[in-house]
Amino acid sequence: MVRGVSRRGLLGGGAAAVGLAGAYGLGRVDDPATATAGAGEERYPFRGEHQAGIVTPAQDRLHFAAFDVTTDSRDELVALLQLWTAAAERMTGGGAAGPVGPVEGAADLPPDDTGEAIGLPASGLTLTFGFGPGLFRDAAGTDRFGLADRQPASLKDLPHFPGDQLVGRRTGGDLCVQACAQDPQVAVHAIRNLARIGFGTVAIRWSQLGFGRTSSTTAAQDTPRNLFGFKDGTANVRAEDDTALGEHVWVGADDDAAGSWLAGGSYLVARRINMTIETWDRQTLAEQEGIVGRAKGTGAPLSGGEETTPPDFAMPGSNDQPVIPVDAHVRVVHPSSNGGAQMLRRGYNFVDGTNELGGLDAGLFFLAFVRDPETDFVPVQLAMARSDALMEYLRTTGSALFAVPAGVGEGEHVGQALFT
Amino acid sequence: MVRGVSRRGLLGGGAAAVGLAGAYGLGRVDDPATATAGAGEERYPFRGEHQAGIVTPAQDRLHFAAFDVTTDSRDELVALLQLWTAAAERMTGGGAAGPVGPVEGAADLPPDDTGEAIGLPASGLTLTFGFGPGLFRDAAGTDRFGLADRQPASLKDLPHFPGDQLVGRRTGGDLCVQACAQDPQVAVHAIRNLARIGFGTVAIRWSQLGFGRTSSTTAAQDTPRNLFGFKDGTANVRAEDDTALGEHVWVGADDDAAGSWLAGGSYLVARRINMTIETWDRQTLAEQEGIVGRAKGTGAPLSGGEETTPPDFAMPGSNDQPVIPVDAHVRVVHPSSNGGAQMLRRGYNFVDGTNELGGLDAGLFFLAFVRDPETDFVPVQLAMARSDALMEYLRTTGSALFAVPAGVGEGEHVGQALFT
Ligand code: HEM
Ligand code: HEM
Numbered sequence: 001m002v003r004g005v006s007r008r009g010l011l012g013g014g015a016a017a018v019g020l021a022g023a024y025g026l027g028r029v030d031d032p033a034t035a036t037a038g039a040g041e042e043r044y045p046f047r048g049e050h051q052a053g054i055v056t057p058a059q060d061r062l063h064f065a066a067f068d069v070t071t072d073s074r075d076e077l078v079a080l081l082q083l084w085t086a087a088a089e090r091m092t093g094g095g096a097a098g099p100v101g102p103v104e105g106a107a108d109l110p111p112d113d114t115g116e117a118i119g120l121p122a123s124g125l126t127l128t129f130g131f132g133p134g135l136f137r138d139a140a141g142t143d144r145f146g147l148a149d150r151q152p153a154s155l156k157d158l159p160h161f162p163g164d165q166l167v168g169r170r171t172g173g174d175l176c177v178q179a180c181a182q183d184p185q186v187a188v189h190a191i192r193n194l195a196r197i198g199f200g201t202v203a204i205r206w207s208q209l210g211f212g213r214t215s216s217t218t219a220a221q222d223t224p225r226n227l228f229g230f231k232d233g234t235a236n237v238r239a240e241d242d243t244a245l246g247e248h249v250w251v252g253a254d255d256d257a258a259g260s261w262l263a264g265g266s267y268l269v270a271r272r273i274n275m276t277i278e279t280w281d282r283q284t285l286a287e288q289e290g291i292v293g294r295a296k297g298t299g300a301p302l303s304g305g306e307e308t309t310p311p312d313f314a315m316p317g318s319n320d321q322p323v324i325p326v327d328a329h330v331r332v333v334h335p336s337s338n339g340g341a342q343m344l345r346r347g348y349n350f351v352d353g354t355n356e357l358g359g360l361d362a363g364l365f366f367l368a369f370v371r372d373p374e375t376d377f378v379p380v381q382l383a384m385a386r387s388d389a390l391m392e393y394l395r396t397t398g399s400a401l402f403a404v405p406a407g408v409g410e411g412e413h414v415g416q417a418l419f420t
Numbered sequence: 421m422v423r424g425v426s427r428r429g430l431l432g433g434g435a436a437a438v439g440l441a442g443a444y445g446l447g448r449v450d451d452p453a454t455a456t457a458g459a460g461e462e463r464y465p466f467r468g469e470h471q472a473g474i475v476t477p478a479q480d481r482l483h484f485a486a487f488d489v490t491t492d493s494r495d496e497l498v499a500l501l502q503l504w505t506a507a508a509e510r511m512t513g514g515g516a517a518g519p520v521g522p523v524e525g526a527a528d529l530p531p532d533d534t535g536e537a538i539g540l541p542a543s544g545l546t547l548t549f550g551f552g553p554g555l556f557r558d559a560a561g562t563d564r565f566g567l568a569d570r571q572p573a574s575l576k577d578l579p580h581f582p583g584d585q586l587v588g589r590r591t592g593g594d595l596c597v598q599a600c601a602q603d604p605q606v607a608v609h610a611i612r613n614l615a616r617i618g619f620g621t622v623a624i625r626w627s628q629l630g631f632g633r634t635s636s637t638t639a640a641q642d643t644p645r646n647l648f649g650f651k652d653g654t655a656n657v658r659a660e661d662d663t664a665l666g667e668h669v670w671v672g673a674d675d676d677a678a679g680s681w682l683a684g685g686s687y688l689v690a691r692r693i694n695m696t697i698e699t700w701d702r703q704t705l706a707e708q709e710g711i712v713g714r715a716k717g718t719g720a721p722l723s724g725g726e727e728t729t730p731p732d733f734a735m736p737g738s739n740d741q742p743v744i745p746v747d748a749h750v751r752v753v754h755p756s757s758n759g760g761a762q763m764l765r766r767g768y769n770f771v772d773g774t775n776e777l778g779g780l781d782a783g784l785f786f787l788a789f790v791r792d793p794e795t796d797f798v799p800v801q802l803a804m805a806r807s808d809a810l811m812e813y814l815r816t817t818g819s820a821l822f823a824v825p826a827g828v829g830e831g832e833h834v835g836q837a838l839f840t
Pocket of ligand 2: 650651695712750755784801804
């Protein structure tokens with residue numbers, strides 16, 4: 001069976017595969033928690049209890065897209081989810097988007113894969129699908145697809161937070177796809193082909209490239225750095241922590257009557273946060289560390305220890321202040337300051353050229369998976385807006401919330417439980 | 421001497437280096453032509469006969485920035501070039517931007533490195549500097565820096581080509597820096613720190629991230645693919661071809677009287693070319709291959725053979741047409757169609773979110789190094805505009821030309837010959 005590897009262009013119009021980069025054998029299907037990065041051969045199963053791309057070890061690169069559904073036909077929407085499921089399973093397995101392949105088909109037809117990933121291995125690609133509030137009720141309140149009575153109570157537009165400067169073109173969306181991979185060409189290829197397959201049914205509303213991960217989602221991963229130069233993702237809900245995942249990431253069967261189809265899924269909060277890095281760079285090291293609450297070099301809390309040492313918020317510092325300032329980010333957003341709220345953060349650094357002021361249009365594309373945004377995200381974001389010293393250096397320019405259904409079972413399509 | 425490795429944060433505020441990703445020993449300084457990619461440890465010497473980043477094996481990722489000079493002081497401009505030289509030498513060697521480092525300095529000072537590359541190896545970083553026409557005469561014709569009589573004849577704004585839809589915010593610039601690396605975080609870190617160092621003297625005019633190379637510049641490199649799904653960079657001027665480099669890439673000592681300081685340097689043409697990939701994806705495989713003139717799978721010319729087989733433009737096809745169509749890209753831009761014109765292409769794929777039409781703002785950030793744009797680039801671009809079938813799928817939204825001085829000798833700063 002050759003179809004699964006047609007992305008590699010092995011059939012190359014009948015010609016030899018000579019010169020095709022990476023046209024070697026199939027990669028391994030590893031246990032998500034233990035796959036090692038590097039060679040590009042790692043591969044994550046598309047089907048499973050939960051969607052991949054959540055507890056999967058955070059890959060290095062991201063392409064994220066939000067789509068508007070442009071049809072009013074429920075059948076067309078379901079047909080698209082079926083096509084997307086098949087394409088996603090093929091691509092995450094290292095194959096082409098379509099069953100034929102980029103160059104294996106008839107010359108007088110458009111290829112069913114766009115070809116830029118020929119020769120590239122699976123590269124740890126995961127594709128994670130989500131449903132926005134607009135799928136249940138559009139802006140005018142219309143129930144386009146007969147789904148209104150299944151809208152989970154927490155799936156609604158996020159409140160406007162103080163400091164938000166949202167740009168319409170970067171906000172909202174009826175559907176989303178998060179593509180993460182070790183190779184950006186593979187992530188871009190996946191989104192581009194899903195958009196191509198959806199032509200006439202969906203249109204891309206916005207999309208975001210992330211060039212570098214800012215979190216680790218397994219204990220084995222190194223902690224990367226954000227564009228403020230600090231380690232990011234140290235205190236995260238991780239793949240190994242079943243208790244925290246059950247309490248703060250996976251939606252429970254009884255969480256929501258209307259949203260019972262979402263059991264085993266999660267909510268995905270997406271926030272495009274511009275960082276005023278030029279201003280940040282003029283702050284002293286002590287100021288920067290006080291704002292974050294951690295040492296810039298090691299990532300250890302200012303109360304001491306190593307990166308993973310829990311912060312001691314009570315430890316007194318000089319001049320009557322605690323050593324971790326009262327407005328330090330890690331204090332303000334810490335579970336202990338927010339009734340135990342926790343989230344699985346999975347964001348990415350971005351640079352999108354230049355802003356009007358001659359600075360870099362750069363920042364953090366914040367992604368977090370939570371069991372319920374009302375309890376695990378909104379209060380934390382409100383606390384930040386109210387009293388976080390970091391806020392002075394942030395402008396949130398995009399925002400969206402999606403319900404991410406549970407994993408796709410054999411023979412099923414993405415989000416099938418919502419439509420049955 | 422620890423300074424050279426301070427980017428790695430080994431001094432980490434006195435704390436142990438535990439948990440620092442990649443905080444291992446120094447990388448190798450390899451011969452540019454033979455360094456192997458992958459581990460991130462490859463390193464290219466900053467000083468040499470030519471600037472690195474031209475014949476250097478094309479790295480996977482790009483961050484390109486064009487700057488406006490905001491001072492009228494020649495001394496400040498020279499001082500900046502001196503600071504940039506020192507910072508570039510440190511960063512390409514795997515070190516921090518400043519002599520102290522991101523976390524090694526006094527707590528009551530802003531760090532002289534922004535820190536997001538702590539722990540990351542050199543990652544093959546090259547920094548290539550260029551001078552735009554505006555450095556010699558500004559838009560009003562003023563000779564701001566006493567350089568007007570040294571402006572090379574070919575260093576002027578590129579003509580407006582048919583089909584150009586240039587956006588001011590993506591065009592021109594007094595200075596440019598091309599940062600290429602295997603790790604985008606390293607390339608972004610470099611540009612960001614050069615901008616920080618230049619604060620008050622220069623401001624970023626535009627910047628462009630490229631996520632994937634579209635050329636190979638040495639014989640040993642695999643040919644990557646562009647977003648039309650085709651191999652790109654097959655027929656390129658390469659590091660091994662001294663004759664072609666001498667004739668078509670390096671400026672000769674006698675090329676230009678006013679521009680004699682540019683001997684051993686090159687010209688860099690930058691064109692941000694949007695590709696209408698959604699339209700492209702609806703063309704048949706045969707149409708796509710006819711437009712390019714090569715097979716999509718193997719990259720071989722339609723006249724047959726392998727990827728590196730020279731195209732046979734005379735070979736007849738069916739219905740009285742040559743097998744490589746008369747308007748095929750490879751025919752139109754081929755040296756044999758353009759009086760022998762050749763260039764060293766070194767472009768990158770980009771995706772910058774979404775355009776107004778719900779498509780991806782995606783394309784090719786075309787970069788080419790030529791000995792003289794008047795002979796090696798402009799005629800080819802004009803031929804393309806006139807008769808290339810590819811043009812229907814392209815919109816050029818940014819354009820710039822820079823003179824790239826020769827390599828930096830010991831004790832010198834970037835472009836020193838221009839100022840002496
Ligand atoms: C550009 C914006 C942001 C930056 C630069 C940033 C940076 C950081 C840094 C450096 C840390 C400490 C290292 C770690 O434990 O990961 C951290 C922790 C954290 N951040 Fe942020 N953050 C940003 C936005 C947000 C937002 C919007 C939220 C949620 C509303 C958030 C929630 C958290 C949480 C929950 C922690 C872990 C706190 C703990 O348990 O110790 N952050 N962030
Ligand atoms: C998005 C725009 C472009 C795309 C997608 C594109 C694509 C390609 C492809 C697929 C090839 C064949 C493989 C190879 O030899 O590299 C090629 C070759 C070439 N292209 Fe382009 N190209 C673009 C723009 C340009 C521009 C603007 C120029 C210069 C004005 C140019 C000059 C060349 C040259 C000189 C060759 C080699 C021809 C030969 O010697 O056989 N290309 N291009």
